[in-house]
Amino acid sequence: MARMEVSRDGNGVESRPSRASVGRLSLYLRRLEDLEREGSGTVSSVQLGDAVGVTDAQVRKDLAHIGSLGQPGIGYPTPELITAIRRVLGLDREWSVAVVGIGNLSRALLRYRGFPQRGFRIVALFDTDASKVGQRLDGLPIHSLDQLPEVLAECKAELGLVAVPAEAAQKVADALVAAGIRGLLNFAPAVLRLPANVNLVSVDLTVQLEQLAFLVQMSAD
């Protein structure tokens, strides 16, 4: 597999490729899939750049990193580029996801069509609230945290989605790691300490809103 550049991102986690590059690959992929549905056989770096809001030079650089070289004046073959990006992103397979913390956010994520479309299958639900344990949600039973090891061993979930209050997040993360989870998507507004072999992506929704407020304030200056 082609290597991408090594860097550290701005979101609190060391990672080999830049998060920005990986994020752009996801966004190129969305545009490419639209183009393929529209019957387009080739795509230019200018088209991809316009869709994502970067220069065509940046597009060529990102795609060269994953080993895809377009032809001057012709562009990139759409289906081959889709296949290459899906392979690099690990989307040519299914990922099983365990969700801990069954509140409104998890309910929203369970019904989010984008996850199954991308091969992310939610296979197990957990909550610490005894009144929720044993209930079913979208066909899945809600387990207690004590059941994590046995349930994860059975369903083979590799990714964990943490949607619990900040004060419970580290305990939940530790339990997921102990049960063999290899990556965590964390929605709790807490900094998690994880072993080096477990990957972490944190989604802090306040940071997004702060970015927006900043942009609005700057544009009003």
Added chain:
Amino acid sequence: MARMEVSRDGNGVESRPSRASVGRLSLYLRRLEDLEREGSGTVSSVQLGDAVGVTDAQVRKDLAHIGSLGQPGIGYPTPELITAIRRVLGLDREWSVAVVGIGNLSRALLRYRGFPQRGFRIVALFDTDASKVGQRLDGLPIHSLDQLPEVLAECKAELGLVAVPAEAAQKVADALVAAGIRGLLNFAPAVLRLPANVNLVSVDLTVQLEQLAFLVQMSAD
């Protein structure tokens, strides 16, 4: 106000400062507030870098951009740095937010303590579903989209949070822009076309999960 560097981000939107820098300022701020609560009067670039996962050189660069210079061997004064970052991020004031699309995600966001703590006040709710219009949620009435202009004129919301299905997102965005909204936080998996004077931050949760899958796959190679 000090200027930050000009760049384009990887998330589909042109913006003057780099999103990564603004995101790091948000994360430094969280750490600084913790340190202040713990009674720390000064903070070093190494401490801030460790908390956010970047080098101390990156911290010094980010903070120099906003006009804050630490003293070698002493560091940055914690309270002054908090004030400076809050001012640059536009957090020294309240922001009123209108929410369109009252599903599980919006319910989760309404109860998210981080928003009011940061000065983001949800002041108006809208939905296209006639059965929801007229109901109240956390003390706020749910309005129909038709009522957007009058309700926004009254509550003076400047930011809009779009939590509707992808196919409805552009129509909702257009209505919010027509009613005078200056920035949109978009959760719908759709590319929105907005006038140049309206700012956009899009949160695509699938992109986050794809980044995690990619990191897990890379670390297993």
